[in-house]
Amino acid sequence: MDYKANYEKWLNFEGLDASLKNELKSMDESTKEDAFYKNIEFGTAGMRGLLGAGTNRMNIYMIRKANVGFAKWILEQPDGANRGVAISYDNRHMSYIFANESAKVLAGFGIKTYLMESLRPTPELSFAVRYFKCAGGIMITASHNPAEYNGYKVYDDTGCQLIPEWADQVTKYVNEVEDELTVKVPSSDEAFDYINWVGEEVDKAYYDAVKTCEINPGLDKSDFKIVYSPQHGADNWPVRTVLRDLGYDLVPVLCQCAPDPDYTNTKSPNPEVPSSYEEAIKVAKKVDADVIAITDPDGDRLGVVAKHNGEYVLMSGNQSAAVYLEYILSQLKKQGKLPSNAVMYNTIVTSDLGELVARSYGVDVEKTLTGFKFIGDKIRKYEKTGEKQFIFGYEESYGCVVKPFVRDKDAVQAVLLAAECGNFYKKQGKDLIDVLNELYAKHGTFKESQIALAKAGVEGAKRIQEIMATLRADHPTQIGDYKVTLAEDYQESKRSDGTTIDLPKSNVLKYYLEDGSWIAARPSGTEPKCKFYFSIKGKDADDAAAKTEKLQKAMMALIGE
Numbered sequence: 001m002d003y004k005a006n007y008e009k010w011l012n013f014e015g016l017d018a019s020l021k022n023e024l025k026s027m028d029e030s031t032k033e034d035a036f037y038k039n040i041e042f043g044t045a046g047m048r049g050l051l052g053a054g055t056n057r058m059n060i061y062m063i064r065k066a067n068v069g070f071a072k073w074i075l076e077q078p079d080g081a082n083r084g085v086a087i088s089y090d091n092r093h094m095s096y097i098f099a100n101e102s103a104k105v106l107a108g109f110g111i112k113t114y115l116m117e118s119l120r121p122t123p124e125l126s127f128a129v130r131y132f133k134c135a136g137g138i139m140i141t142a143s144h145n146p147a148e149y150n151g152y153k154v155y156d157d158t159g160c161q162l163i164p165e166w167a168d169q170v171t172k173y174v175n176e177v178e179d180e181l182t183v184k185v186p187s188s189d190e191a192f193d194y195i196n197w198v199g200e201e202v203d204k205a206y207y208d209a210v211k212t213c214e215i216n217p218g219l220d221k222s223d224f225k226i227v228y229s230p231q232h233g234a235d236n237w238p239v240r241t242v243l244r245d246l247g248y249d250l251v252p253v254l255c256q257c258a259p260d261p262d263y264t265n266t267k268s269p270n271p272e273v274p275s276s277y278e279e280a281i282k283v284a285k286k287v288d289a290d291v292i293a294i295t296d297p298d299g300d301r302l303g304v305v306a307k308h309n310g311e312y313v314l315m316s317g318n319q320s321a322a323v324y325l326e327y328i329l330s331q332l333k334k335q336g337k338l339p340s341n342a343v344m345y346n347t348i349v350t351s352d353l354g355e356l357v358a359r360s361y362g363v364d365v366e367k368t369l370t371g372f373k374f375i376g377d378k379i380r381k382y383e384k385t386g387e388k389q390f391i392f393g394y395e396e397s398y399g400c401v402v403k404p405f406v407r408d409k410d411a412v413q414a415v416l417l418a419a420e421c422g423n424f425y426k427k428q429g430k431d432l433i434d435v436l437n438e439l440y441a442k443h444g445t446f447k448e449s450q451i452a453l454a455k456a457g458v459e460g461a462k463r464i465q466e467i468m469a470t471l472r473a474d475h476p477t478q479i480g481d482y483k484v485t486l487a488e489d490y491q492e493s494k495r496s497d498g499t500t501i502d503l504p505k506s507n508v509l510k511y512y513l514e515d516g517s518w519i520a521a522r523p524s525g526t527e528p529k530c531k532f533y534f535s536i537k538g539k540d541a542d543d544a545a546a547k548t549e550k551l552q553k554a555m556m557a558l559i560g561e
């Protein structure tokens with residue numbers, strides 16, 4: 001794509017939004033190139049990018065173009081126009097405008113929509129697709145990314161994000177739109193008959209469904225306190241309503257409750273970032289809370305902090321999920337409700353601890369590529385065949401689902417689960433870190449960590465490709481002090497021992513070391529980053545930490561970073 005010609009086309013387009021035109025005029029050459037060298041693409045979780053002018057940016061024109069593609073796909077689904085599309089959005093800049101515009105573009109194709117009257121989280125959108133029996137769904141959000149981003153997640157009729165096969169069909173239709181600047185959009189009056197504003201009814205149904213996720217509904221809720229922050233995002237009402245109704249003593253981080261596109265009172269809205277917990281920890285110390293829960297802007301990720309020996313200890317997505325699993329499986333077993341064909345899902349870059357916990361209860365484990373859509377897809381397949389029964393799904397990136405009435409990560413379910421685990425174990429004289437330590441003692445100590453190399457712009461994208469290509473061309477046989485016993489290349493679907501990997505192709509490399517540790521590398525599909533995952537086994541926590549430091553250095557040296 002000739003970025004200069006595209007830039008000129010946008011600059012000279014008469015009807016262009018005035019603020020975008022001003023932005024175009026002030027762009028330097030490298031920004032122009034980054035904004036116009038390609039069309040914004042579908043990645044791990046839909047389309048995501050910086051807000052602003054350009055074909056590689058999120059703006060009203062690229063939203064219109066994407067919706068034309070999605071509309072054509074919806075029209076191919078049985079009774080698609082009439083079943084319609086549920087649409088929701090979070091607190092981000094332009095989220096409401098993009099959602100409203102999406103509904104209008106779909107109306108132009110005769111497609112009915114169910115548009116949320118105000119912000120609602122991603123899991124509730126997934127729920128709404130199923131509740132209204134829609135042919136698909138749209139969520140306007142950039143999830144956990146910084147405030148400068150927005151995005152467009154698309155869903156099928158089961159409430160699962162489109163798997164690559166279907167996303168490719170949408171992309172094909174999107175690419176057929178020759179000029180994003182001249183897409184026809186009906187006026188609000190013309191679209192009126194197609195748009196149904198929804199809210200309270202679906203809220204109630206969703207909250208009621210979440211409440212059924214309690215494993216021990218009769219549990220005494222006294223003498224347990226949870227501090228909660230929605231990080232200025234969409235989970236404020238859902239989480240607080242559900243936990244209040246169930247009798248939990250929830251203390252909100254009030255300065256982070258109001259929806260705010262600039263995330264004014266938090267350093268980061270992403271639970272993967274330790275500074276995002278700062279305000280919540282201050283509140284927790286004041287009220288002496290047992291557990292802290294923070295959710296991301298679109299309410300699908302949950303980060304947990306546990307009070308342990310008087311300190312507030314951050315838990316990774318891998319750690320909290322292993323504890324949830326232990327709780328769910330031990331309790332279901334005790335109640336005689338653990339199915340013999342139960343299956344748990346996680347991904348190829350998720351720690352082995354969860355798998356060991358699941359297998360210790362006789363639960364089968366299936367691994368997918370990164371992206372919750374692959375977990376949703378598995379649920380759909382087994383639901384049809386009845387072969388296996390879903391018990392839990394999670395990723396290392398702080399997302400899980402307890403019950404499949406939602407087919408994406410659901411942090412409302414997850415906060416309830418974290419609260420129930422914290423409360424249950426407290427009544428047994430333990431906290432969540434004690435339980436984690438018990439799991440380490442039983443299954444081995446793992447330390448998971450990640451290095452995410454930020455590589456922005458055209459040059460950054462090239463560098464990421466170069467890193468992956470260099471590793472792929474000559475797989476390391478030794479990393480630091482350890483021999484690589486097996487290399488997996490998911491792009492080539494091959495292992496170094498000659499066996500085949502039975503997953504869709506993806507740009508991921510994974511190296512298993514002789515001591516039971518592994519290291520994986522992949523470009524992020526949601527941010528301009530190259531991610532390295534370290535799952536390091538140690539004799540104890542100190543040993544695992546020391547080994548991690550060495551292996552991280554060795555890996556970076558290997559790629560020249």
Ligand SMILES: O=P(O)(O)OC[C@H]1O[C@H](O)[C@H](O)[C@@H](O)[C@@H]1O
Nearest residue numbers: 044045371372397524525526527
């Ligand atoms: O590593 P990335 O491609 O950036 O994706 C990281 C995560 O992003 C989003 O939260 C997706 O919903 C997850 O499924 C994914 O694991």
